[in-house]
Amino acid sequence: MIVFEKPHALTDTVLHYCPGCTHGIVHRLVAEAIDELGIEGRTVGIAPVGCSVLAYNYFNCDMVEAAHGRAPAVATGVKRALPDNIVFAYQGDGDLASIGMCETVSTAARGENITVIFINNAIYGMTGGQMAPTSLIGQVTQTSPYGRDPKTQGYPIRVCELLATLDAPAYLERVTVNSVKNVRNAKRAIKKAFQNQVDGKGFSFIEVLSACPTNWGMTPQKALQWIDEAMIPQYPLGVFRDKEA
Ligand SMILES: Cc1ncc(C[n+]2csc(CCOP(=O)(O)OP(=O)(O)O)c2C)c(N)n1
Numbered sequence: 181m182i183v184f185e186k187p188h189a190l191t192d193t194v195l196h197y198c199p200g201c202t203h204g205i206v207h208r209l210v211a212e213a214i215d216e217l218g219i220e221g222r223t224v225g226i227a228p229v230g231c232s233v234l235a236y237n238y239f240n241c242d243m244v245e246a247a248h249g250r251a252p253a254v255a256t257g258v259k260r261a262l263p264d265n266i267v268f269a270y271q272g273d274g275d276l277a278s279i280g281m282c283e284t285v286s287t288a289a290r291g292e293n294i295t296v297i298f299i300n301n302a303i304y305g306m307t308g309g310q311m312a313p314t315s316l317i318g319q320v321t322q323t324s325p326y327g328r329d330p331k332t333q334g335y336p337i338r339v340c341e342l343l344a345t346l347d348a349p350a351y352l353e354r355v356t357v358n359s360v361k362n363v364r365n366a367k368r369a370i371k372k373a374f375q376n377q378v379d380g381k382g383f384s385f386i387e388v389l390s391a392c393p394t395n396w397g398m399t400p401q402k403a404l405q406w407i408d409e410a411m412i413p414q415y416p417l418g419v420f421r422d423k424e425a
C-alpha cells in the first residue's frame with residue numbers, strides 16, 4: 181500500500197532551493213491541489229523572477245516565464261485566450277509587491293478568474309537579501325544594515341489587507357507552512373483557490389508566509405520559529421475575503 185508519494189503534477193527534477201526554504205513545500209501543495217482536482221492537462225503556470233524562477237522545471241504542466249512582476253498580466257492574457265484552462269501565477273514578495281505591485285492590484289481589481297500564490301518571505305531572496313516591501317520594521321537586510329527604519333524606508337505592506345479594499349477579489353487568505361498544522365491549513369486554502377477558478381468564482385489569492393533561512397541568517401529551524409515570533413504579529417493569518425462564505 182502506498183502511504184506517501186510525490187504528486188504527479190511535480191516533475192522528477194531535483195529542487196534547487198536552499199535547505200529549509202519553504203518554496204518546496206508550497207510547490208508540493210500546489211501540485212497536490214492540481215492532482216486532486218484532476219486539472220493537470222489543462223493547467224498553465226506562470227513563473228516569476230526570483231528564487232522560484234525555475235518553477236517551470238518543477239511543475240508537470242505548461243509554464244510561461246514572465247518578466248519580473250508581470251505574472252498576473254501574463255496570467256490574464258493566458259486565461260482570457262484559453263478560458264477553459266486553469267491558470268496560476270506563483271510569485272515572491274519582491275516580484276509581486278514591489279516591481280509587480282501595479283499588475284497585482286490591477287489584476288485583482290479586474291477580478292480575473294485566476295489563482296495567485298504569493299510567497300512572502302520578507303526579503304529579496306534570489307538577489308542576496310535586499311529589503312522587500314514586506315520586510316519587517318527593524319529587519320536587517322543587505323539594504324537596511326541597521327534594520328528597516330520606517331522614517332526613511334516606510335512600513336511593511338500587508339498585501340492581503342490592501343487587496344481586501346477592492347470589490348472584485350473572490351478569495352484572499354494568508355497562511356503559513358511553518359508547522360504540520362499550518363501546512364495542512366495552507367493545503368486547504370491553496371486547493372480552494374484552485375477550486376474557485378474551476379467554479380468560475382474569480383480572483384483567488386493565497387499569501388504564504390515563508391522562510392528564507394539563507395538571507396535571514398538563521399538555521400532552518402530558527403527560521404520557522406521566526407515566522408511565529410516576528411512575521412505573524414505583522415501579518416496575521418486568516419481569511420480577508422471569501423465571497424462564498
Ligand atoms: C526587471 C528586473 N529588475 C530586477 C531584477 C533583479 N531581481 C531578480 S529576482 C529579484 C527579487 C526577487 O525577490 P522575491 O520576489 O521576493 O523572490 P524570492 O527570491 O525571495 O523568492 C530581483 C530584484 C530582474 N531580474 N529584473
Ligand code: SF4
Pocket residue numbers: 196197198200201202203231301305306391392393394395
Ligand atoms: S535564498 Fe531564500 S528564498 Fe531563495 S532558495 Fe534560498 S532560502 Fe529559499
